[in-house]
Amino acid sequence: MSERRRGPWTIVSERLAYENPWVRLRHYEVRQPDGQASVYGVFEPHNLAIGIVPVFADGTIMLVGQHRFALDAWSWELPEGGGPRDVDPLLTARRELKEETGLTARRWAQIADYDVSNSVTTERAIGFIAWELEQGEPEREGSEADMQMRRVGLQQALAMAMSGEIRDGFTLTLLAAADHAARHGRLEPELAAAVLKPSAGEGV
Amino acid sequence: MSERRRGPWTIVSERLAYENPWVRLRHYEVRQPDGQASVYGVFEPHNLAIGIVPVFADGTIMLVGQHRFALDAWSWELPEGGGPRDVDPLLTARRELKEETGLTARRWAQIADYDVSNSVTTERAIGFIAWELEQGEPEREGSEADMQMRRVGLQQALAMAMSGEIRDGFTLTLLAAADHAARHGRLEPELAAAVLKPSAGEGV
Numbered sequence: 001m002s003e004r005r006r007g008p009w010t011i012v013s014e015r016l017a018y019e020n021p022w023v024r025l026r027h028y029e030v031r032q033p034d035g036q037a038s039v040y041g042v043f044e045p046h047n048l049a050i051g052i053v054p055v056f057a058d059g060t061i062m063l064v065g066q067h068r069f070a071l072d073a074w075s076w077e078l079p080e081g082g083g084p085r086d087v088d089p090l091l092t093a094r095r096e097l098k099e100e101t102g103l104t105a106r107r108w109a110q111i112a113d114y115d116v117s118n119s120v121t122t123e124r125a126i127g128f129i130a131w132e133l134e135q136g137e138p139e140r141e142g143s144e145a146d147m148q149m150r151r152v153g154l155q156q157a158l159a160m161a162m163s164g165e166i167r168d169g170f171t172l173t174l175l176a177a178a179d180h181a182a183r184h185g186r187l188e189p190e191l192a193a194a195v196l197k198p199s200a201g202e203g204v
Numbered sequence: 205m206s207e208r209r210r211g212p213w214t215i216v217s218e219r220l221a222y223e224n225p226w227v228r229l230r231h232y233e234v235r236q237p238d239g240q241a242s243v244y245g246v247f248e249p250h251n252l253a254i255g256i257v258p259v260f261a262d263g264t265i266m267l268v269g270q271h272r273f274a275l276d277a278w279s280w281e282l283p284e285g286g287g288p289r290d291v292d293p294l295l296t297a298r299r300e301l302k303e304e305t306g307l308t309a310r311r312w313a314q315i316a317d318y319d320v321s322n323s324v325t326t327e328r329a330i331g332f333i334a335w336e337l338e339q340g341e342p343e344r345e346g347s348e349a350d351m352q353m354r355r356v357g358l359q360q361a362l363a364m365a366m367s368g369e370i371r372d373g374f375t376l377t378l379l380a381a382a383d384h385a386a387r388h389g390r391l392e393p394e395l396a397a398a399v400l401k402p403s404a405g406e407g408v
Binding site: 006007008009017018020021022023025027028030032033034035036038039040041042043045049067068069070071072073074075077080082112113114115116117118119120121122123125142143144145146158159161162164167168169170172173176177179180181184 | 210211212213221222224225226227229231232234236237238239240242243244245246247249253271272273274275276277278279281284286316317318319320321322323324325326327329346347348349350362363365366368371372373374376377380381383384385388
């Protein structure tokens with residue numbers, strides 16, 4: 001393969017180092033912006049990361065908990081999942097919310113679209129706020145057989161994420177995005193009031 | 205290797221699929237919580253991700269810009285870098301801030317510690333707010349030879365990150381964490397006032 005440029009970087013060669021049904025890793029021999037030889041291993045999830053902040057009228061949200069394999073730790077977090085890059089992220093969000101929590105929402109708005117960790121991955125995350133919720137039955141995947149649910153105030157969950165009690169970065173970012181949108185007039189007044197409600201404590 | 209448990213998961217076998225000086229990828233044959241056979245590819249950066257929100261008394265912060273290889277795109281973001289897991293994160297933060305921006309800070313406080321993307325990586329991020337800043341000369345690595353600086357209001361940068369104009373998730377999270385800490389009385393009054401200053405606009 002001939003050399004090619006990527007901004008101030010030069011790709012000398014590349015190869016697929018690893019692939020499974022969900023992720024890929026490419027190894028690059030490169031020349032850095034200063035001309036020095038180096039290598040780069042770039043981790044590429046096949047799917048978009050999709051997350052949902054499901055907000056009830058009383059200012060509580062639904063968290064899900066599961067044992068995360070990569071970290072070998074229990075994690076309370078927002079409903080999250082992967083969706084193909086050629087599928088409307090909102091369709092994935094509706095499916096994931098229903099699968100993991102049994103909830104359906106009549107109203108949806110996108111609140112985040114960002115690069116998760118731009119030094120070493122191509123992972124892209126898109127987040128939604130969902131409201132006017134109706135409770136049904138979860139339809140979980142086999143990898144989620146241990147999943148539990150927990151309803152807490154959004155502001156309480158945000159404080160838990162900021163203090164490190166909730167450690168998932170996607171959850172932290174989406175709760176902060178919902179809070180920022182509410183405080184800056186980007187949500188309708190009734191939803192904003194629920195998001196900002198200071199007193200909504202531990203629920204179910 | 206004998207099978208072993210990881211929460212409700214069973215590891216049937218594992219192998220090191222890839223390694224370079226900065227990252228490692230492990231491939232696992234597993235049984236899911238429901239007992240079904242599956243695979244997992246877990247991406248492990250060797251270093252902690254360390255980021256800094258450097259706040260000037262006028263409510264501006266210093267962003268750095270560089271072409272990010274993994275995404276093949278220019279990125280404005282906070283000073284960020286990697287630090288060995290057995291080194292005090294604050295030492296890495298001081299070094300990265302000086303290297304990338306030339307700034308030294310007399311005051312530091314940790315504002316974030318989270319798991320970046322817990323479904324597929326072990327990446328852990330730790331963030332600081334730094335203030336009482338003094339400008340010196342940057343001492344950039346060769347991979348950062350294209351780096352530029354830009355001084356903007358913290359609240360403006362946060363709005364840029366929430367709107368997707370700044371796409372780096374670490375930057376988004378740390379700006380939101382600084383804002384949350386200031387609004388909830390976890391920063392000293394003078395620093396909180398600078399963080400929350402609504403009018404600090406585009407600087408240099």
